[in-house]
Amino acid sequence: MRGAAATEKRGMRELGAEKLVGWDEVTHGVVINSFEGDAANIASLTSEERIYSDFNSYTATVASWRVVKPVYNRDICIDCQNCWVWCPDTSIISRDKQMLGIDYDHCKGCGVCVEVCPTNPKSLLMFIEAEENDSALSQWPEKKKKEKE
Amino acid sequence: MVEIRWHSRAGQGAVTGAKGLGDVVSTTGKQVQAFALYGSAKRGAAMRAYNRIDDEQIINHEKFMYPDFVLVIDPALAFTDNITDNDKASTKYIITTHLSKEDLIAQIPSLQERKERVFVVDCMKISLDTIGRAIPNTPMLGAFVKISGMFELDYFLDRMKKVLSKFPQKIIDSNMDAITTAYNTVK
Amino acid sequence: MAEKYEINQTEVWDGNYAAAHALRQAQVDVVSAYPITPSTPIVENYGNFVSNGYIDGEFVMVESEHAAMSGCVGAAAAGGRVATATSSQGFALMVEVLYQASGMRLPIVLNVVNRALASPLNVRGDHSDMYLGRDAGWINLDAFNAQEAYDMNLCAFRIGEHLDVRLPVMVHQDGFITSHTAQNINPLQDEDAYKFVGVYQPVEEMLDFSKPVTYGAQTEEDWHYEHKARQHSALMRSTRVIDEVFADFKALTGREYKRVESYMMEDAEVAVVALGTTVETLRQAAKELRKEGLKAGVIAPRCFRPFPFDQIAEVCGDAKAVCVMDRSAPGGAMGAMFNEISAAILATGKRPLVTNYIYGLGGRDFSVDEAKRIFKEQKAHADAGHITTQIQQFSGLRGPRLGFFESKRS
Numbered sequence: 246m247r248g249a250a251a252t253e254k255r256g257m258r259e260l261g262a263e264k265l266v267g268w269d270e271v272t273h274g275v276v277i278n279s280f281e282g283d284a285a286n287i288a289s290l291t292s293e294e295r296i297y298s299d300f301n302s303y304t305a306t307v308a309s310w311r312v313v314k315p316v317y318n319r320d321i322c323i324d325c326q327n328c329w330v331w332c333p334d335t336s337i338i339s340r341d342k343q344m345l346g347i348d349y350d351h352c353k354g355c356g357v358c359v360e361v362c363p364t365n366p367k368s369l370l371m372f373i374e375a376e377e378n379d380s381a382l383s384q385w386p387e388k389k390k391k392e393k394e
Numbered sequence: 395m396v397e398i399r400w401h402s403r404a405g406q407g408a409v410t411g412a413k414g415l416g417d418v419v420s421t422t423g424k425q426v427q428a429f430a431l432y433g434s435a436k437r438g439a440a441m442r443a444y445n446r447i448d449d450e451q452i453i454n455h456e457k458f459m460y461p462d463f464v465l466v467i468d469p470a471l472a473f474t475d476n477i478t479d480n481d482k483a484s485t486k487y488i489i490t491t492h493l494s495k496e497d498l499i500a501q502i503p504s505l506q507e508r509k510e511r512v513f514v515v516d517c518m519k520i521s522l523d524t525i526g527r528a529i530p531n532t533p534m535l536g537a538f539v540k541i542s543g544m545f546e547l548d549y550f551l552d553r554m555k556k557v558l559s560k561f562p563q564k565i566i567d568s569n570m571d572a573i574t575t576a577y578n579t580v581k
Numbered sequence: 582m583a584e585k586y587e588i589n590q591t592e593v594w595d596g597n598y599a600a601a602h603a604l605r606q607a608q609v610d611v612v613s614a615y616p617i618t619p620s621t622p623i624v625e626n627y628g629n630f631v632s633n634g635y636i637d638g639e640f641v642m643v644e645s646e647h648a649a650m651s652g653c654v655g656a657a658a659a660g661g662r663v664a665t666a667t668s669s670q671g672f673a674l675m676v677e678v679l680y681q682a683s684g685m686r687l688p689i690v691l692n693v694v695n696r697a698l699a700s701p702l703n704v705r706g707d708h709s710d711m712y713l714g715r716d717a718g719w720i721n722l723d724a725f726n727a728q729e730a731y732d733m734n735l736c737a738f739r740i741g742e743h744l745d746v747r748l749p750v751m752v753h754q755d756g757f758i759t760s761h762t763a764q765n766i767n768p769l770q771d772e773d774a775y776k777f778v779g780v781y782q783p784v785e786e787m788l789d790f791s792k793p794v795t796y797g798a799q800t801e802e803d804w805h806y807e808h809k810a811r812q813h814s815a816l817m818r819s820t821r822v823i824d825e826v827f828a829d830f831k832a833l834t835g836r837e838y839k840r841v842e843s844y845m846m847e848d849a850e851v852a853v854v855a856l857g858t859t860v861e862t863l864r865q866a867a868k869e870l871r872k873e874g875l876k877a878g879v880i881a882p883r884c885f886r887p888f889p890f891d892q893i894a895e896v897c898g899d900a901k902a903v904c905v906m907d908r909s910a911p912g913g914a915m916g917a918m919f920n921e922i923s924a925a926i927l928a929t930g931k932r933p934l935v936t937n938y939i940y941g942l943g944g945r946d947f948s949v950d951e952a953k954r955i956f957k958e959q960k961a962h963a964d965a966g967h968i969t970t971q972i973q974q975f976s977g978l979r980g981p982r983l984g985f986f987e988s989k990r991s
Contacts, residue, residue, distance in 0.1 A: 263803075265803060265804075266807070267807060268806075268807040268808075268810035268811045268814070269811065269814075271804065271807045271808050271811055273686055273747065273784070273785065273811075274684065274685045274686030274687070274747070274785065274796070275684065275685065275796075275797075275798050275800060275804075275808050276685070276686075276785040276794050276795070276796060277794060277795040277798050278792065278793075278794055278795075279793045279794065279795060280792075280793060283791045283792070284790070284791055284792060284793055285790055285791035287790075287793065
């Protein structure tokens with residue numbers, strides 16, 4: 246997963262584990278810089294390409310908050326972007342309207358993406374955190390037949 | 395220090411008159427103060443405006459004063475307001491009225507022992523005849539110039555023109571006319 | 582480019598008009614305002630100047646004073662030179678956002694045309710609004726007349742925008758007594774004034790797209806205290822810049838300002854401390870009393886915040902009696918300035934007899950005669966060697982004598 250690779254590169258820290266500094270070192274006016282260096286071009290870069298500042302919440306991970314996780318099945322997905330729209334933590338990675346997967350650094354496992362997935366069977370399903378994704382994909386359910394009235 | 399108290403109704407231009415006088419006086423190198431007691435008063439309510447004129451910077455900010463001149467620009471206020479408040483033995487009164495000086499003094503007891511220091515001018519009629527509206531502040535300036543002897547009329551008119559320079563020529567001319575008429579008719 | 586405004590060497594302006602011209606000459610980018618008596622003409626004239634091409638700026642009309650200061654915060658965070666004006670109830674509604682502005686270190690200039698706080702409703706001058714905002718983390722400069730309202734505005738931009746300060750600045754003037762009293766004023770020409778104020782230097786501006794920033798972050802117990810300490814430190818240390826700016830202003834205009842103004846204090850036996858126009862009325866009284874042989878002096882904190890704790894004690898000199906006058910209803914305490922002056926004196930070895938007068942509430946006139954009476958009362962304290970009245974008294978109040986607390990000193 247690209248999201249996982251990006252995590253290693255950035256060296257994610259646990260959210261809340263800031264280095265506490267003295268009054269003479271805190272930022273001027275509690276102003277927080279979002280990025281390191283010149284960010285004039287930031288809108289044209291993907292989140293993986295951006296260099297976020299230490300104060301940006303993007304550099305903190307909430308992976309350990311999760312008990313269950315969504316697993317994504319490319320074979321069934323129709324790239325409708327419903328999950329991307331609904332995810333409250335912008336943890337669905339999509340490029341050019343093509344679904345790439347889950348950002349497991351920022352996903353809290355709320356399951357909203359699974360709720361809103363319209364395919365049959367769903368292209369996203371919740372599994373317990375300990376389950377390997379390959380193993381999860383091998384257990385994917387079959388298409389459900391519509392029950393006749 | 396010369397101190398002046400204006401008695402007016404809100405909307406008759408006492409504040410503008412006091413500030414206009416201040417503007418003119420400042421061009422002579424003197425220090426001035428122009429202020430008023432007003433606030434939430436409605437148009438028509440009795441109000442007072444004040445001037446202080448001195449050679450040194452004026453640092454006294456009290457509203458209280460013993461006026462050297464009392465300028466009454468509304469005809470009725472001479473009757474209803476206490477225009478002789480805190481006056482001195484030398485305080486001069488310039489009152490706008492259509493009455494003769496004798497008739498006015500006869501009707502206002504407080505003026506009877508001050509009649510040597512009372513002067514009358516009909517600012518309402520003058521402003522209606524010259525400016526076309528009942529704005530009695532400008533004629534009062536003309537009367538004040540005459541009674542105070544503080545300036546030559548031509549000098550005052552010249553300075554006043556500069557103060558009014560942003561207005562159309564017609565308005566400047568009618569104001570000059572009002573000042574001159576009042577200067578010539580105050581008695 | 583804005584048009585040049587023709588200005589005479591001497592103008593007869595009231596405090597409001599003088600302040601409006603200072604905003605024009607500083608070429609303030611944004612005024613976000615909700616006009617209120619007696620401060621209205623300041624923002625009204627700014628709008629006028631913008632419409633007539635004398636300022637390249639924007640007047641933003643909003644729906645309340647809370648929104649007015651919020652607009653100022655937004656515009657200042659975006660990177661503009663920002664100012665506004667208010668009074669009394671409007672100031673009270675602004676208070677929440679005043680703390681935001683100082684916490685975000687935005688050098689906004691706020692003209693406070695001091696007016697009483699309701700109830701009862703009153704449009705005239707006292708210092709209730711000034712006192713209400715005194716802990717809001719702003720620099721507070723006080724003007725005693727219309728000329729100073731102009732001068733302090735020009736200085737305010739220089740001080741607040743200095744890179745070592747970056748704090749908002751209030752310029753106080755007395756409602757009506759200064760704001761609506763026209764007096765001789767010697768303004769600077771436009772180019773000289775702008776040169777003094779300088780080109781605005783933005784810091785962490787939100788409209789710099791190459792460096793996106795977040796303003797108004799939340800900090801809980803792990804961060805908040807450190808941020809407030811840094812802010813307080815900047816405010817306390819702004820004194821160096823204030824002194825520098827006042828020195829530069831003197832070099833330019835010949836008009837000298839100090840963080841504490843003292844008048845005939847060198848050999849004063851008795852002193853009175855006050856703010857606003859009262860300072861000048863007291864000087865008039867002191868000058869007259871000196872002719873009668875009473876060694877009277879006047880002390881006035883030009884800079885109410887940061888409070889000149891050390892300088893106050895210094896200028897008190899060897900005065901035997903010091904009276905502190907508070908023009909704000911004290912709400913169940915001694916007057917706020919009495920407390921601060923007393924504390925400043927207490928830090929020295931000297932023990933003058935310090936008393937408190939509440940006065941001038943809701944615009945009640947303060948006369949030269951009353952000022953003289955108060956000086957003479959101080960002389961009576963000094964001669965007796967103890968406070969001969971109650972410690973807190975009320976000047977110019979009708980009805981039975983009102984006062985609180987007896988001195989236990991002998």
